[in-house]
Amino acid sequence: MASLRDLQSAFASAVRGGEAELLESYVVEDGIAPARRLGIYANNVRENFLATLEATFPVIARLAGRDWLRQSGVRYQRACPSRVGNLHYVGERYAAFLEADLAEAPYAYFADVARLEWAYQQVLVAADPAELDRASLAVVPPADYGGLIFELSPAARLVSSIYPLFAIWQSNRAEAPAETGTAIRLDAGPSRVLILRRRDRDHVELRELPAGDFALLSAIARSRPLDAATDEALQSDPALDLAAALNRLVQIGALTGWSLPRPA
Amino acid sequence: MATSQSIVRGSIPARAGIGLRAVHHDALLSERPDVGWLEAHSENYFADGGAQVDYLVKLAEHYPLSLHGVGLSLGSTDALDREHLRRIRRLVNRFEPCLVSEHVSWGSVGGVHLNDLLPLPYTWEALRHLARRVAEVQDALGRQILLENVSSYLQYTVSELAEWDFLAALVRESGCALLLDLNNVFVSSRNHGFDPIEFLEVIPCTAVQEIHLAGHTANRYGDREILIDTHSTHVCDDVWALYDAALRRFGSVPTLIEWDTDIPALGVLVDEARVADSRREARHGLAA
Numbered sequence: 034m035a036s037l038r039d040l041q042s043a044f045a046s047a048v049r050g051g052e053a054e055l056l057e058s059y060v061v062e063d064g065i066a067p068a069r070r071l072g073i074y075a076n077n078v079r080e081n082f083l084a085t086l087e088a089t090f091p092v093i094a095r096l097a098g099r100d101w102l103r104q105s106g107v108r109y110q111r112a113c114p115s116r117v118g119n120l121h122y123v124g125e126r127y128a129a130f131l132e133a134d135l136a137e138a139p140y141a142y143f144a145d146v147a148r149l150e151w152a153y154q155q156v157l158v159a160a161d162p163a164e165l166d167r168a169s170l171a172v173v174p175p176a177d178y179g180g181l182i183f184e185l186s187p188a189a190r191l192v193s194s195i196y197p198l199f200a201i202w203q204s205n206r207a208e209a210p211a212e213t214g215t216a217i218r219l220d221a222g223p224s225r226v227l228i229l230r231r232r233d234r235d236h237v238e239l240r241e242l243p244a245g246d247f248a249l250l251s252a253i254a255r256s257r258p259l260d261a262a263t264d265e266a267l268q269s270d271p272a273l274d275l276a277a278a279l280n281r282l283v284q285i286g287a288l289t290g291w292s293l294p295r296p297a
Numbered sequence: 298m299a300t301s302q303s304i305v306r307g308s309i310p311a312r313a314g315i316g317l318r319a320v321h322h323d324a325l326l327s328e329r330p331d332v333g334w335l336e337a338h339s340e341n342y343f344a345d346g347g348a349q350v351d352y353l354v355k356l357a358e359h360y361p362l363s364l365h366g367v368g369l370s371l372g373s374t375d376a377l378d379r380e381h382l383r384r385i386r387r388l389v390n391r392f393e394p395c396l397v398s399e400h401v402s403w404g405s406v407g408g409v410h411l412n413d414l415l416p417l418p419y420t421w422e423a424l425r426h427l428a429r430r431v432a433e434v435q436d437a438l439g440r441q442i443l444l445e446n447v448s449s450y451l452q453y454t455v456s457e458l459a460e461w462d463f464l465a466a467l468v469r470e471s472g473c474a475l476l477l478d479l480n481n482v483f484v485s486s487r488n489h490g491f492d493p494i495e496f497l498e499v500i501p502c503t504a505v506q507e508i509h510l511a512g513h514t515a516n517r518y519g520d521r522e523i524l525i526d527t528h529s530t531h532v533c534d535d536v537w538a539l540y541d542a543a544l545r546r547f548g549s550v551p552t553l554i555e556w557d558t559d560i561p562a563l564g565v566l567v568d569e570a571r572v573a574d575s576r577r578e579a580r581h582g583l584a585a
Contacts (some may be wrong), residue, residue: 035455037423038374041406048411059418061452063489064521070451073516073523078411115410118368118381119340123412158344188346235348 048075089124095205145194152190159188179260184290188230198224199241231286245270309395311549313570322352324563334361363396372403372417398443418453419463428470445476448484448526461499468504478509484524505547511555529558544580
């Protein structure tokens with residue numbers, strides 16, 4: 034007799050559109066063809082996945098239309114089936130899938146929109162951020178500032194794009210008016226977006242950051258010490274006022290802590 | 298208050314609760330309807346922080362809580378997902394829910410998750426496998442869990458036991474309790490042609506610690522139909538009748554109204570919970 038694992042493998046293959054003959058031999062017909070019975074499960078598996086995708090990528094749904102998202106979602110599910118029991122994570126690889134799937138398409142920018150929307154979902158469920166204790170920095174001797182490693186808020190993500198991502202998001206998010214009247218030019222220039230949930234606030238904010246601030250924060254996100262992070266930021270914006278930039282990032286809650294590793 | 302809160306089986310009241318859905322978070326907090334308890338899908342509150350978890354914290358101040366998992370895939374032959382279990386444990390430790398439940402189902406194989414509650418074949422091998430995994434989860438959580446029967450749209454040729462015998466044996470083998478979903482019993486009884494009362498009569502009385510009630514729809518296939526467990530509508534008369542029979546057999550058991558698709562206004566769920574409460578009270582009256 035077939036083992037439980039054989040049966041489960043055959044079931045998964047059949048509902049994912051593969052060979053169904055083996056599984057059908059395990060299914061009692063009882064007046065309704067096994068293929069039809071399996072079809073109910075195949076439908077459930079597809080619809081659960083697509084409904085979650087629609088909820089996760091509302092901006093893509095609005096930009097491209099629900100039908101497009103569903104068709105894309107079916108291809109995505111086939112190429113990148115869910116790897117987790119928690120359905121909320123099925124969108125994790127959608128941006129990478131779109132990047133490959135739409136490489137030559139005129140709407141290749143959907144991949145960046147999907148990255149932004151996935152970052153939004155991550156920020157929604159991230160740990161609640163602490164407040165940076167500014168006063169504690171007073172103990173750091175000025176000579177050691179360059180070694181400071183700031184912490185990016187756990188509820189913050191950075192997404193950059195060669196497309197005007199921030200404007201696209203603003204015009205197509207659920208709260209946006211149905212017709213803004215202004216068309217967005219895809220060649221309007223790059224966008225650098227901070228997605229952030231601030232302390233004691235339950236909503237997620239998006240902000241477009243200047244190039245220098247974005248480079249600084251990106252380096253901080255990679256745990257680079259302040260002097261190295263500053264070098265990277267100055268490459269993006271040679272006129273950057275570092276103190277002002279750090280102050281802005283603390284002010285908006287993007288930085289939530291710091292450490293000063295001991296010299297080796 | 299419509300009914301007194303007779304506390305049995307831990308601290309969950311033996312009256313009707315409702316399934317907690319995000320669209321009702323605000324209304325529940327502002328209206329605080331008189332329902333006995335709330336049941337949250339564990340996975341909806343796996344977050345490390347943020348608004349969803351905050352809602353659960355606030356709601357838990359006002360209502361007894363049950364945690365109901367849909368994604369652990371206990372019947373799967375893949376290794377148990379330790380990270381998923383860790384997150385359940387974290388929730389259980391934080392909220393100390395009155396009840397914790399999972400499903401008699403599987404959902405993944407070879408690392409691929411189908412994210413559905415798929416029926417197991419009722420074989421001795423599946424029984425031993427599931428009982429081992431249930432015991433493992435109970436050990437990890439340090440408490441007994443409830444296992445829920447699922448609806449099914451097919452039967453396997455390889456099954457060696459009836460579903461009800463499988464459930465009764467699972468209780469014996471693993472020491473778990475049961476969450477008896479009466480809509481699922483009814484749906485499967487229609488789909489596979491068994492008597493739902495006979496199902497109830499084989500289930501050990503003391504094992505049933507929770508009952509689920511929900512609505513279903515029907516798909517037609519020529520002259521046959523298959524009932525589908527959609528949780529999209531009111532509890533039907535046949536399932537209410539089965540509830541009366543279950544109350545006779547299992548006594549006063551915490552009962553949950555579930556609604557997951559085309560979710561109506563909170564008041565509709567509260568009204569459905571009141572119907573369940575009034576049937577329970579009527580049964581108690583008869584029994585007394």
